[in-house]
Amino acid sequence: MSALDGKTISVIGAGNMGGALISGLIESDLLPPESVTAIDIDDEILRGHNCRLGVTTTKDAGAAIPDKDIVILSLKPQIWENVVQPLAESFVSTQLVISIMGGVQCGAIESVLGNSVPVVRAMPNIAALVGEAVTGLAGGKHTSVDHLDLAEAVLMSVGEVVRLQEPQMDAVTGLSGSGPAYVYAMIDALSDGGVKVGIPKPIALKLATQTVIGAAKMVLESGEHPSILKDRVTTPGGTTIAGLAVMEENGVRAALMAAVEAATKRSKELGE
Incomplete structure (x- = not known):
């Protein structure tokens, strides 16, 4: 019932x-x-x-x-x-x-x-x-x-x-309310990266989208912290750590955190 x-x-x-x-x-x-x-x-x-x-x-x-x-x-x-x-x-x-x-x-x-x-x-x-x-x-x-x-x-x-x-x-608004747009931007960037290294756009977009779906499903179903799952696919001197290093150099983590903070602030402003 x-x-x-x-x-x-x-x-x-x-x-x-x-x-x-x-x-x-x-x-x-x-x-x-x-x-x-x-x-x-x-x-x-x-x-x-x-x-x-x-x-x-x-x-x-x-x-x-x-x-x-x-x-x-x-x-x-x-x-x-x-x-x-x-x-x-x-x-x-x-x-x-x-x-x-x-x-x-x-x-x-x-x-x-x-x-x-x-x-x-x-x-x-x-x-x-x-x-x-x-x-x-x-x-x-x-x-x-x-x-x-x-x-x-x-x-x-x-x-x-x-x-x-x-x-x-307001923090919920900044994180999950606005969050799909952040993920769409990430998928778009990943697929453009694929195009840059020679993959046709439709295939690059499918690879990027399914990668996000699969990674999210692993977080949900495994119950493990994302950092543990990240370390599991990061081998010494390998391709993944090379990519992660560039992300850190360009402030990707900081930018995402700042995006949540900015959207939270805007949500508070709308309620004033």
Whole structure:
């Protein structure tokens, strides 16, 4: 029995991330299409969800909120308040609000909604589109363990979930929220390196992509620290240590760490 059995959900903002959650919930059979409502201002997005998944679609958020058990806010952090403020009276304390808006704190949403509405802040990543996201989530001041369990059931429809305290959520945004872009840049660079040494681009891209998939799977399944796995393929005087030395000389590790720090800082700025 799922925590979502019998629940109804509205998703405000049904683009990439909101749409991925809608797809995950339906395609994993956690909810029937009639239990999910997609809300967006884009007619094409709404038609797509209705035709492909059979969910209810509307532009009228005010009419699609009051009778729902869960409302997911999937809006750009720069505009969310302008969208949600006029709808505040539609929310009640028996609902759960899940925000997947980068940098927006639970307290900010709670102050707009009022009525002791429980809010869970979550940060999935773009891999939700292929069911391989990792999501950090944290509760606000009105949330209970049951609320967190419910939010986790929703987010697990698109991948893995970890629970944290809210002060850590900006760091989650900087690491795993933005992280796919760092990995895409690495894959692109590796494949370009392959082209530079004579491998055709399509083959180089396949080699680089599968290498990343395989390495990540080894970390997950072996339970060993990445540094141990790295040492296992690094022989004295060999090719791998030659490549790693160049990476160290060019500050690759430091650059990745700095990228996480910069994205975390930006997430905090968006919440101010």
